[in-house]
Amino acid sequence: MITKKAEYAIIILTELASYPPGTKITSKAIAEKRSIPVNLVVQLLAVTREAGWTSGTRGPAGGIRLNSDPAEINMRQVIEKVDGPIGITRCLFSATPCRDKTHCSLRGIWSTAQQKMLSVLEEVSIKDLAEAGEADC
Amino acid sequence: MITKKAEYAIIILTELASYPPGTKITSKAIAEKRSIPVNLVVQLLAVTREAGWTSGTRGPAGGIRLNSDPAEINMRQVIEKVDGPIGITRCLFSATPCRDKTHCSLRGIWSTAQQKMLSVLEEVSIKDLAEAGEADC
DNA sequence: TTTATATGTAACCTAATTAGTTATATTATA
């Protein structure tokens, strides 16, 4: 399952992308606007920071700035940064097919099903979400 | 995430479907053949039984029989019987959009992504898996 | 130069879920 933290990260980036490029916003402001616990916002900004998408400046008048082009960040990327690799079944996490089978029909089906899902998420960028507005599910 | 139990249930039904219609097999035999803990097989057969797909006869010479046409049972149905409703995000479990918004762009995207995944699982039947063999991932 | 305000980092906590076990009841055959 895609976690709430991953959703939150998407929402945070969307919020940042909804302002003119270079605008600085505080974690607290994001948290209040999007109804996310402040501590979680801070925690997730550490992830977006490590991904190079955001940077922060400390102290009074400090805040968070979006560093990347929101059109270049898609939902799948954010989810995987926060949650780690996506897998709709445990099977898909193991490198080798179960019990050393050379072939397993189920694995292929899980993989296909997951790929269809991921394709949708890859096609939606943070910019798309910011333009659509209301991304706060 | 689709649980291992749901996978097991699919495998159990596939095993049953791999014999001539009406054949009786013991839980123990299924468990050994497919390397699933016997107790889990028994537990999962309670679910397939409730769905009307299987029935069991007790006592010596007893066993489990597949009651339904395996071509009429698809993967999605089995997963939902075992795991309950599928949701790739928590958002999709709540009946109403978060925070009483009339519109939320994320929800629609989660829904689309999930539907693509489910379409794949709906198109694969237990019969397909039995014919493909090796469904034991 | 001190104070207030902001980000950054790590450890911790609780509830729910997952995967599996244990125990016991029931039924049918030999």
Next chain:
DNA sequence: TATAATATAACTAATTAGGTTACATATAAA
């Protein structure tokens, strides 16, 4: 009546999810 099978329910250990707490660091303004 003993045995072998399914049926049902309760329990358990390990992991994950979602969030909190505590503390460190940097900077602007007083």
